[in-house]
Amino acid sequence: MTFVKKSPWIFHLNTGSCNGCDIEAVACVTPGFDIERLGAKLVGSPRHADIILVTGPVNKHSLERIKTVVEQAPKGKVIVGIGACTISGGLFKDSYNTDPPLGKHMPVTMYIPGCPPKPEAIIAGLAKALEALK
Amino acid sequence: MTDEKRDKKHETILPIGPFHPLLKEPEYFKVHVDGEKVTDFDFRLGFNHRGIEKIVESKTYSMATTLLGKVCGICNQAHSLAFSIGVEKINKITVPKRGKYIRTITFELERIQSHLLWLGVMAEAIGFETVFMHSWRERERTNYLFELMTGNRIAKEMSVVGGSKWDLDEKTGKKVLSELPNLVKFANNMERVFTKDKLVHKRLKEVGVLSKEEAKHFDVVGPVARASSLDFDIRKNSPYEVYKDFEFNVIVGDGADCLERTLVRIREIKESAEIIRQCIELLPGGEHRLKFFKSAEGKTTSRVEAPRGENAHFMVTGEMNPVRLKIRAPTYANIPPLKTMLLNQKIADVPPIIISIDPCFSCTDRIAVYKKGELVKRV
Numbered sequence: 001m002t003f004v005k006k007s008p009w010i011f012h013l014n015t016g017s018c019n020g021c022d023i024e025a026v027a028c029v030t031p032g033f034d035i036e037r038l039g040a041k042l043v044g045s046p047r048h049a050d051i052i053l054v055t056g057p058v059n060k061h062s063l064e065r066i067k068t069v070v071e072q073a074p075k076g077k078v079i080v081g082i083g084a085c086t087i088s089g090g091l092f093k094d095s096y097n098t099d100p101p102l103g104k105h106m107p108v109t110m111y112i113p114g115c116p117p118k119p120e121a122i123i124a125g126l127a128k129a130l131e132a133l134k
Numbered sequence: 135m136t137d138e139k140r141d142k143k144h145e146t147i148l149p150i151g152p153f154h155p156l157l158k159e160p161e162y163f164k165v166h167v168d169g170e171k172v173t174d175f176d177f178r179l180g181f182n183h184r185g186i187e188k189i190v191e192s193k194t195y196s197m198a199t200t201l202l203g204k205v206c207g208i209c210n211q212a213h214s215l216a217f218s219i220g221v222e223k224i225n226k227i228t229v230p231k232r233g234k235y236i237r238t239i240t241f242e243l244e245r246i247q248s249h250l251l252w253l254g255v256m257a258e259a260i261g262f263e264t265v266f267m268h269s270w271r272e273r274e275r276t277n278y279l280f281e282l283m284t285g286n287r288i289a290k291e292m293s294v295v296g297g298s299k300w301d302l303d304e305k306t307g308k309k310v311l312s313e314l315p316n317l318v319k320f321a322n323n324m325e326r327v328f329t330k331d332k333l334v335h336k337r338l339k340e341v342g343v344l345s346k347e348e349a350k351h352f353d354v355v356g357p358v359a360r361a362s363s364l365d366f367d368i369r370k371n372s373p374y375e376v377y378k379d380f381e382f383n384v385i386v387g388d389g390a391d392c393l394e395r396t397l398v399r400i401r402e403i404k405e406s407a408e409i410i411r412q413c414i415e416l417l418p419g420g421e422h423r424l425k426f427f428k429s430a431e432g433k434t435t436s437r438v439e440a441p442r443g444e445n446a447h448f449m450v451t452g453e454m455n456p457v458r459l460k461i462r463a464p465t466y467a468n469i470p471p472l473k474t475m476l477l478n479q480k481i482a483d484v485p486p487i488i489i490s491i492d493p494c495f496s497c498t499d500r501i502a503v504y505k506k507g508e509l510v511k512r513v
């Protein structure tokens with residue numbers, strides 16, 4: 001019998017997204033998809049998190065605060081960007097108030113593409129992120 | 135409590151946000167408390183501002199409806215529909231009836247989706263995790279239907295200028311009809327829970343009261359207004375699309391508290407299901423979309439009843455792209471009365487009261503003021 005090495009705790013950070021990616025990330029926790037089966041859990045504080053799920057095109061207004069929140073997470077965390085917004089700015093790349101991509105501001109381990117990605121894709125991404133945690 | 139009487143020495147400021155587990159979006163609420171009691175309330179918006187109104191000026195009309203869907207991921211059709219209706223009005227396009235009906239089906243299904251989502255979030259705010267899980271499970275049904283109809287769970291983009299983007303075949307229509315009783319059953323079940331359960335009443339009854347006069351004074355919209363006995367619904371008061379063809383009731387409640395707002399939304403789920411049923415049964419044949427390339431110049435305002443209330447778009451159109459667009463999202467009207475609702479309440483009641491207006495900040499953050507290239511302030 002193999003044991004799961006780690007139960008990843010997830011913190012969700014919204015950097016000014018349209019909510020689409022956020023509700024899909026939350027949908028992962030609810031009965032339709034239920035990532036708690038895999039030992040994952042949504043937590044309310046970055047200090048408890050192993051994986052940080054970041055959504056949105058990085059709003060300039062909250063950039064400093066985003067960085068502070070991410071810094072609070074313990075060492076060894078994995079940052080996962082969800083959605084086209086984090087990758088390139090998506091629909092908002094021409095905006096004067098966003099500063100994508102996310103990788104410019106913090107070390108991102110992986111991106112999950114889609115606008116928004118389906119929960120299946122997010123779960124597949126999290127499973128891969130688990131390997132990065134080892 | 136008036137400002138003079140306040141004992142500011144004993145006050146503490148309780149910050150909620152910008153990144154807080156209660157809020158799924160970054161916003162900042164400043165709650166002043168004296169002991170357990172809330173004495174003042176303030177908020178800062180702008181953490182979600184993406185400048186959509188500016189970006190849309192460089193898009194063609196077919197691109198614009200897709201972009202406007204991303205104003206808010208929860209009620210994305212509300213914005214693309216309001217925009218489409220406006221542009222159609224300026225160009226005097228007679229949209230095919232079939233297109234209008236299909237748009238209405240997804241629009242009402244979106245209302246069900248949004249209310250179920252909200253019900254879950256509200257239940258979580260009062261510590262009722264079970265209802266959160268149940269209502270999000272039921273919500274998956276609507277997302278499944280959206281996927282069948284449009285190929286997308288969230289970004290539906292059903293309304294385009296000139297009709298609906300996709301047609302609805304008979305099989306999918308039947309599937310939608312067969313799912314409706316499940317949603318109504320769940321709504322009935324929840325109505326029973328929220329009218330009978332004593333614990334829920336303890337948390338929600340007479341919490342965050344907004345009387346009819348105050349509601350009128352603040353001009354609140356949507357379910358918040360209807361829970362304060364204001365009988366106002368754009369679908370009835372100034373019908374757009376094809377709402378004249380259907381029979382449905384506007385749900386009005388007189389409790390004016392958090393509980394009533396919950397019940398109004400639960401009952402609206404049933405009304406929406408009823409509208410969708412009539413829509414599919416009356417669905418006319420023919421074309422569902424007209425081709426649309428160039429617009430006439432003009433300006434107009436269009437309003438739709440989004441899940442959260444009245445959503446108004448003011449637009450000035452050019453030949454290839456909109457020249458100016460102003461979006462007035464429903465949450466914008468519903469935030470100011472929060473102060474009235476929160477005063478003299480307990481700290482523990484702050485989350486359900488904030489959630490009870492169903493705030494959606496990605497809709498609301500619209501304005502940023504620039505002076506000589508420097509950002510001055512965001513509104």
Ligand code: SF4
Pocket residue numbers: 017018019020021022055056057082083084085086090091114115116117204207
């Ligand atoms: S990627 Fe798409 S769905 Fe996700 S936040 Fe950006 S615009 Fe919204």
